Amino acid sequence: MRDKVTIRLFRGNANGGTETDYEVTTFPGMVVLDAIHQIQGTQDSTVACRWNCKAAKCGSCSAEINGRPRLMCKSHVEDFADSNGLIRVHPLKTFPLIKDLVTDVSINYRTAEKIPPLTVSEDIPRPFKMQQIDVERIQEFRKCIECFLCQDVCHVLRDHNRKDGYFGPRFMIKIAALSMHPLDTGNRLRQLKEEGGIGYCNITKCCEEVCPEHIHLTDNGIIPLKERVADYYYDPLKILIRKIVGPKKK
Amino acid sequence: MEKYTTYDQDVLVVGAGGSGLRAAISICQAGLSCGIVTKSLLGKAHTVMAEGGAAAALGNMGEPDNWKVHFKDTMKGGRFINNPRIVEIFAKEAPDRVRELEEYGAVFDRTPDGLISQRPFGGHTYRRLNHVGDRTGLELIRTLQDKVVSYKPTVYMEHTLTRLLMDGDRAVGAIGYNRQTGEFVVFKAKAIVFATGGWGRMYKFTSNSWESTGDGAGMAYEAGAELMDMEMVQFHPTGMLWPPGVRGILVTEAVRGDGGILKNNKGERFMFNPEYMPELYKGQYADTEEEGYRWLTDKANNRRPPELLPRDVVSRAIYKEVLAGRGSEHGGIYLDVSQMGAEFIKRRLPSMWEQFYSLGGIDITKQPMEIYPTIHYTMGGIWTEAETCSTSIKGLFAAGESAAGLHGANRLGGNSLTDILVFGKRAGDHASEFAKNADFGKIDSSQIEDEINTLLAPFTNPGKENPFKLTQELQEAMQEGAMIARTEESLTKALNTVMELQERAKSIHVEGDRVYNPGWHTARDIRFMLKTSEIICRCALERKESRGAQWRLDYTDANEEWGKINLIAQRDVDAVKLIHRPVPAMAPELAAMFEEIK
Numbered sequence A: 001m002r003d004k005v006t007i008r009l010f011r012g013n014a015n016g017g018t019e020t021d022y023e024v025t026t027f028p029g030m031v032v033l034d035a036i037h038q039i040q041g042t043q044d045s046t047v048a049c050r051w052n053c054k055a056a057k058c059g060s061c062s063a064e065i066n067g068r069p070r071l072m073c074k075s076h077v078e079d080f081a082d083s084n085g086l087i088r089v090h091p092l093k094t095f096p097l098i099k100d101l102v103t104d105v106s107i108n109y110r111t112a113e114k115i116p117p118l119t120v121s122e123d124i125p126r127p128f129k130m131q132q133i134d135v136e137r138i139q140e141f142r143k144c145i146e147c148f149l150c151q152d153v154c155h156v157l158r159d160h161n162r163k164d165g166y167f168g169p170r171f172m173i174k175i176a177a178l179s180m181h182p183l184d185t186g187n188r189l190r191q192l193k194e195e196g197g198i199g200y201c202n203i204t205k206c207c208e209e210v211c212p213e214h215i216h217l218t219d220n221g222i223i224p225l226k227e228r229v230a231d232y233y234y235d236p237l238k239i240l241i242r243k244i245v246g247p248k249k250k
Numbered sequence B: 001m002e003k004y005t006t007y008d009q010d011v012l013v014v015g016a017g018g019s020g021l022r023a024a025i026s027i028c029q030a031g032l033s034c035g036i037v038t039k040s041l042l043g044k045a046h047t048v049m050a051e052g053g054a055a056a057a058l059g060n061m062g063e064p065d066n067w068k069v070h071f072k073d074t075m076k077g078g079r080f081i082n083n084p085r086i087v088e089i090f091a092k093e094a095p096d097r098v099r100e101l102e103e104y105g106a107v108f109d110r111t112p113d114g115l116i117s118q119r120p121f122g123g124h125t126y127r128r129l130n131h132v133g134d135r136t137g138l139e140l141i142r143t144l145q146d147k148v149v150s151y152k153p154t155v156y157m158e159h160t161l162t163r164l165l166m167d168g169d170r171a172v173g174a175i176g177y178n179r180q181t182g183e184f185v186v187f188k189a190k191a192i193v194f195a196t197g198g199w200g201r202m203y204k205f206t207s208n209s210w211e212s213t214g215d216g217a218g219m220a221y222e223a224g225a226e227l228m229d230m231e232m233v234q235f236h237p238t239g240m241l242w243p244p245g246v247r248g249i250l251v252t253e254a255v256r257g258d259g260g261i262l263k264n265n266k267g268e269r270f271m272f273n274p275e276y277m278p279e280l281y282k283g284q285y286a287d288t289e290e291e292g293y294r295w296l297t298d299k300a301n302n303r304r305p306p307e308l309l310p311r312d313v314v315s316r317a318i319y320k321e322v323l324a325g326r327g328s329e330h331g332g333i334y335l336d337v338s339q340m341g342a343e344f345i346k347r348r349l350p351s352m353w354e355q356f357y358s359l360g361g362i363d364i365t366k367q368p369m370e371i372y373p374t375i376h377y378t379m380g381g382i383w384t385e386a387e388t389c390s391t392s393i394k395g396l397f398a399a400g401e402s403a404a405g406l407h408g409a410n411r412l413g414g415n416s417l418t419d420i421l422v423f424g425k426r427a428g429d430h431a432s433e434f435a436k437n438a439d440f441g442k443i444d445s446s447q448i449e450d451e452i453n454t455l456l457a458p459f460t461n462p463g464k465e466n467p468f469k470l471t472q473e474l475q476e477a478m479q480e481g482a483m484i485a486r487t488e489e490s491l492t493k494a495l496n497t498v499m500e501l502q503e504r505a506k507s508i509h510v511e512g513d514r515v516y517n518p519g520w521h522t523a524r525d526i527r528f529m530l531k532t533s534e535i536i537c538r539c540a541l542e543r544k545e546s547r548g549a550q551w552r553l554d555y556t557d558a559n560e561e562w563g564k565i566n567l568i569a570q571r572d573v574d575a576v577k578l579i580h581r582p583v584p585a586m587a588p589e590l591a592a593m594f595e596e597i598k
């Protein structure tokens, strides 16, 4: 392992910025977040970044390392330094920049507010009884640490800036977790199709590739949801039945 | 004077961990306006990191568990300086608070009967930790977050409060700044709930985040509130040790609950050494490794292995093993769960597997982990009244890790996640009650002006001190002098360093502007860290005995007289005043029950 690496760090704010090189001293197991902290502590105390757990559990330290969205606390310096010992660290591109590595991710919190919470009928006996096998698939979605790396990489939001049209992959699986909850009685398909904009997703699976929690966003979440939406809205037989007996759950 | 923005809320909740969010739910349900302030983004507070589970005696595992056993375990774990009424409320209400989470959408692991699954943990007689794999904190915070958001309170993310604003002896607001813009903000409120978490950041090897700088305790202290049991700082036996990049990160106790064993460099399971077995727990743990193994599959007919003794006991044993030269390669000991098999480990401890594999380059299904105690939790905090969570300052309520009284001298694992639910709710309920009968009070602008000047000083200060450097020096001093094993000498040395650093902190200088400037943020945080550290050292010096987390090499035994005392720390102009306060007596029916189930 080399003794020193160079962090080529984006410094700037909404009005623009430049890359600045910082040389940092390495130690075994050092992650990119350690390097940023070293810069703050010894070279420039104004460098802005977010972090909390330093254990890949809170989803705060998202950044683009050598052009790919990652958690800084999970990215070992030695894995990312190129042959010249250089690592490029930039903020998430999809969200407006506040300063250096800190972006304005508030849109995600606004989207979350639009999703109705779990609704369980009063008639269901308490305490709830659910089998492990029935909750396992939603537990996968509930592993999400809201790092928003998937939101960052999704081309609908990143390249086409359709934040007004598509909730984004994180919120597709949030809805999936509710919709597949054994006791939920809410109808979530209309929201998925309309303001949620599930139709925008063309299953490129980029979101799945960057998820640090290894959630199968598309295979286990978005694709089954798309099928449910298609069934509900486009299956002529079901539409007919609904017309006769009224809408049913999901 | 500098400009500032003012916000009015019926109740202001400071903190968006589990306790703050649970309090906010109650406040919203009471129909009051609620503001939630947090230094981080929503969902990132410390609570998110909790792993093992939330302890509540649901009795889902076919064992005769109930609140009385939970009460007894918690009192014992706290070595009897906990407030028995607080513990009683806690043990009785915890099951409802956990079930309520399911109603809000939490999805716990299930038993074969479809109920919430519970796992064993240190110091708990029965399987009592309700969990979701080893990411229970994430489930808890996200569930509460979703619930709170549905009521649409105002959430002030990335805002740091730095001072309580008083109307005479009543707290009526707080001032601080917006981290993203650097703007100053003033909150006016009829009641305030502190849910600001703990202060593990003063130590070098810590499982705590940057947020744990003791602001809540610090602000309350500065405003004259009583703090209690501040010497009681928990060292979790199993922190990651190697490589240096991961030092201090937590390895959940669930690893031991699920069959992980502790070994020294001779391969011995040293926890079976009778020397480490405290009088209080004799006869209640397995005597042989065979029994320990049998317990994994037959809990009814065997006793649990001594690796599951309370945290203070295990931390001390590890310390002694290493000191005796039986430590691991990098000066810790080994924690091995590989004998449980890869499939089991990846299902029960997925985030531990991932943590060691991706951060430490170790496959725990094949290799042992190297671990050493890490600073983890602060039992002490703001004194609160048992029923209402009110503090000694009128209008100020406190809950969760920032409050004191539940855990006594040592917290049992899993008791914090239910603490924050039970007392988060109570603080929210009673702050709402208070607010309904109160006005906004008056804040004279000199307090605001004073704090703004304090906050701005580091920009113009002619001094040269670097806030990060001071933090590092503080962490080293506390790590050395006020860690697991303490003496008069070590504590005095740490205290002297803290006092010198307090002087030097007056000369902190920072560059840049107020927009998201970590150097500037640290300049204020460190004052809370220094004050809290001073109080920890003073209380630890004062308590001349060993009890729970307080282990004095010069007073190695528990002392009966000290066992009746809680140490209160309060500001007396510029000095820390220490008061010996009798531990509240146990109600006769509780005391009797204690006898009967002993």
Ligand SMILES: Cc1cc2nc3c(=O)[nH]c(=O)nc-3n(C[C@H](O)[C@H](O)[C@H](O)COP(=O)(O)OP(=O)(O)OC[C@H]3O[C@@H](n4cnc5c(N)ncnc54)[C@H](O)[C@@H]3O)c2cc1C
Pocket: B014, B015, B016, B017, B018, B019, B020, B037, B038, B039, B040, B045, B046, B047, B048, B049, B050, B051, B052, B053, B054, B055, B136, B137, B159, B160, B161, B162, B176, B195, B196, B197, B198, B207, B208, B211, B215, B216, B250, B376, B377, B399, B400, B401, B402, B413, B414, B415, B416, B417, B418, B420
């Ligand atoms: C790694 C780890 C694992 C754990 N595992 C378990 C477990 O399995 N079981 C268990 O019971 N316990 C566990 N604990 C302990 C438990 O997680 C915490 O004690 C508990 O979550 C504390 O919750 P809280 O609501 O009191 O505070 P926190 O979650 O710490 O939240 C504090 C909040 O206060 C805010 N705040 C602080 N200061 C200010 C300020 N000046 N201005 C504005 N806002 C402020 C912060 O931003 C934050 O939102 C664990 C702890 C750690 C670190």
Ligand code: SF4
Pocket: A153, A154, A155, A156, A168, A169, A200, A201, A202, A203, A204, A205, A206, A207, A208, A218, A222
């Ligand atoms: S699969 Fe869909 S949600 Fe995921 S990145 Fe591609 S378009 Fe976006």
Ligand code: SF4
Pocket: A059, A143, A144, A145, A146, A147, A148, A149, A150, A151, A169, A170, A173, A207, A210, A211, A212, A213, A214, A215, A217
């Ligand atoms: S789904 Fe994965 S990538 Fe997306 S926010 Fe959640 S954890 Fe991050």
Ligand code: FES
Pocket: A050, A051, A052, A053, A054, A055, A056, A057, A058, A059, A060, A061, A062, A071, A072, A073, A074
């Ligand atoms: S700091 Fe929590 S995920 Fe990186």
